[in-house]
Amino acid sequence: GDSVTQMEGPVTLSEEAFLTINCTYTATGYPSLFWYVQYPGEGLQLLLKATKADDKGSNKGFEATYRKETTSFHLEKGSVQVSDSAVYFCALSSAGGYNKLIFGAGTRLAVHP
C-alpha cells in the first residue's frame, strides 16, 4: 500500500541554519504531496503542496520539489527561526480515490537562538 517515510527527529538547529527534512514515498500512480506543520498544542496546518512531478511548493520560506524519479519531496528552508520549531509531517494523497491523506511519522524541529 501507499506509504510515506520521513527522517527521524528530533532535528536541532541554531537560528539561521539551513534546514532539510527528507521525505520519500511509495504510491501507485501519481499522488499529490503535502507538507503539514503542527505547532505545540495545535492542529496541523498546510505548509505547502505539489500535485505533479517537478512542481515546487513554497510558503513562508519553505520549499519542496516533487521528484518522481527519486520518489521524494524533501522540505528545505534557507534560514530557520526559533518560531519554526514544530513537528513537520510529509503526506500523500493518491489519485483515483477519495481524499485520504497518508502521513509520515513526523519530524520534530527544535531551533534555538
Next chain:
Amino acid sequence: DTAVSQTPKYLVTQMGNDKSIKCEQNLGHDTMYWYKQDSKKFLKIMFSYNNKELIINETVPNRFSPKSPDKAHLNLHINSLELGDSAVYFCASSPQGMTYNSPLHFGNGTRLTVT
C-alpha cells in the same frame, strides 16, 4: 471565527465509559474527517464523510461510530472505552473530499485519556 472547532479540548474518563467528541466547521466544506494521533505523533485516518455520506471507513473497532447530522458537523462516539483509545483525535475538513488533492483544514484536537 474558528474554522474547524472541536469540543472538548481535553477528555479524561475511565475504562468502559461511553463518550462523544463534537466537531463543527464553518468553512462551507463538503467533506469532514476524523484522524487519530498516537503518543508517537503518528496520524491515521479513521473516517470521512462527504455531504453526510460515509466515504472512508478504515479498520477501526466498531466501538467507534461517527455521525454526521449535516455537512458542517461530524461527531465521534466511542463506546466501552479502552486504555488503548488514549490519543489525540483530530477533526478536519476539505472543500472536495471526492478529489485527491484537496488540502485539509484541521481542528486543534481533543486529547482523550482513558484511565
